[in-house]
Amino acid sequence: MKEWIAKHPDLWEFIKFNVLSNIATITNFAVLWLSTNFLFTAFSGQDFHWLIFHYSVDNGGLNGFLSFLLAYVAAQVVNYIVQRKLVFGAENDISKTLHWYILTVIVAGILSIVLPPYTTQVFTSWGLSLGWAQTAANWVNILVQVAVNYPMMKFVIMK
Structure with missing residues (x-):
């Protein structure tokens, strides 16, 4: 394994990035489920429309x-x-790159907050319940986040 890692360091780094991102993924799902089922249930019957969020x-x-x-x-x-x-x-000095991380998180975050109503609607139209549709929408969000976060982290934030 060490020999393969030495021959393919970039691929190994990408694999580690994705595998260890699952810690954040687990956090994401746990907080999503706790929030939708406990924290914010009082707001379930209220539409939310503001700027690009629908x-x-x-x-x-x-x-x-x-x-x-x-x-x-x-x-x-x-x-x-x-x-x-x-x-x-x-x-590297966190203070010199933290602004890039925050910008990356904001861009990926806006995408991740704008997409769910549309992807949730697609998944419910395919017959999924709202809960499962939101879970599937979250998977779409995670894929978008990887596409944005990995290149920024590798080449800008944590180089």
Whole structure:
């Protein structure tokens, strides 16, 4: 294994990035489920429309918006710590790159908050219940986050 890793360091790094991202993924799902089922249930019957965010009651309403937002923020805090220490072994000055991470998190976050009502609607139209549709929408969000986060972390934030 050590020989293979030595021959393919970039591929090994990408594998570690994705495997260890599961710690953030688990955080994301745990916070999403806790939020939608306990923390923000009082907002389930309330639509939420603001700028580019459109969460009707059928797509989770304000409960869905707040839950996806909180789940995303919690996962990104966990992800930064895990990726910095265990994947990239970054020792650069955090103060010089933290603004790039925050910008990356904001861009990926906006995408991750804008997409769920649309992807949730697609999944419910395929016959999934709202809960399963939100879970599937979260998987779409995670794929988008990997596509945005990995190149930024590798080449800018933790190089």
